[in-house]
Amino acid sequence: MPIRFDHVTYAYPATRGGAQPALVDVDLTVADGEFLGVIGHTGSGKSTLIQHINGLLLPTTGRVTVDGIDLADRTARREVRRRVGLVFQYPEHQLFADTVAEDVAFGPRALGLPAGEIEQLVITALERVGLDFCEVGHRSPFELSGGQMRRVAIAGVLATRPGTLVLDEPMAGLDPVGRGAMRELLRTLHHQGLTVIMVSHDMEDVAALADRVLVLRNGAVFACGTTSDVFSHHAELREIGLGVPRAALFAARLAARGVVLHAHPLTVEALADAIASACTSHREVG
């Protein structure tokens, strides 16, 4: 399900005509099965961008297509909403039903999926986020822990079996354990074949998960490329107020002191491997 942004510019109605648009001439293709990380300073247009993927916002100029379906078409939009699951920031704040099962069933019901299938969809969706239907299905979502509530909300989006999952800062406000678990969850979902687009503040999360990274700046595409490629441009990223993963920074500092690693490590594990292999080859040479 390739997602295409074709020279998309978007200005919020409130600021139309006046200020700088929230998105400026964004051109982007996301291939099937890809994990795309979206980074950028606060206000750079990340949230605005992802709301275009299922037609919650429509481009002021330009075109967005999902699987060749133009989102400007009102009737097609409903089908796209089923194919693209969008998880907003703090999705647990959208929970409303009396029970977890009811809440997860909201999406499939609203999209008119056959009633007979809904329970199975709910069971599967909860399972995919690591929750047990028998254990939590009948409970009120509001008595769960914060991390569990977020999982329920994600299950509510997965319940319609989308092929693409879009998440706006899914780790925001989680403690380190919750963060790790969320990372694991997203990695698993990606391995199950979902296309994942994740907005994040945290370069470590992006480095650990994404295949490709899109960098936004003032609503325009600043850079877009493979994760290791984008994170090798330390100076440019720093200039626009973004960091790079600690491992990449560490490798760069080593290089500045004359120790050149042969890989571009982005995670602590990769860094350890790279240093180990550098030591080994050093020993062999010496």
Place this chain on the structure above:
Amino acid sequence: MALGQYHKADSVLHRMDPRFKLVIAVVYMLVIFLANDAAGLVLVLAFLGVAVSLSGVPARLLVSGLRPVLVLVVFTFVVNLVFIRSGEPVVDIGPVSVTTGGLSTALFMATRLLALFVATALLGFTTSSVDLADGMEGLLAPFERFGVPAHELSMILSIALRFIPILTMEKDRIMRAQSARGADFETGNVITRFRAILPVLTPLFMSAFRHAEDLSTAMESRCYHGKEGRTRVKVLRPAARDWYAVAALALLGAALVALRTGAL
């Protein structure tokens, strides 16, 4: 409608004592109804025009703030124009005919209504929610001896005003989140639309409670305990400009009464 959409600027109207502004606005809205001929209407509008030009509020902003109520003004105009049958006929196209009486009543009603709305909007644009609450508290203070909780009421008002834009934003966010899950807020009959509100209302209430809890914690941790022993950063003290405004309003009122009684 206009409350809570404060326009920050430094004008005479902004600097006025909010107590005076509130009273003047209310009295002006009553005085409008004294005008019953063209000359009176001109005076009423002139007073408002001076206020607008002194307010430092850009005309564009004022117009956009009034857009929602413009429908009502136009509706009033058309209804009066079509249904009032007194006076000479002016235009007569088939079933629609307009009389002089209809035309003048329509003009009067629409203009008065517009003046009402402009005055309200002006008050909102030039008075921050804090000032508004202070003004209300000041006006209610004399009634405290009769058990009116002036301070609490004004605190409630200012908090409510403060949260209108926040909760509006929150509502938009939740609606978009539920639309992303397939909720449909645009089509369907009354019942399906009503059912569609529930997934928005529950999270909205949750969020309002969350905000309330956060706010009360923040207030308590700054030792807020009501009015007792509380001093003010800004002490309200009427200045010359406030009395000028009162005088101008009194003049307007006197002129309108004179016009009505035929003394002018």
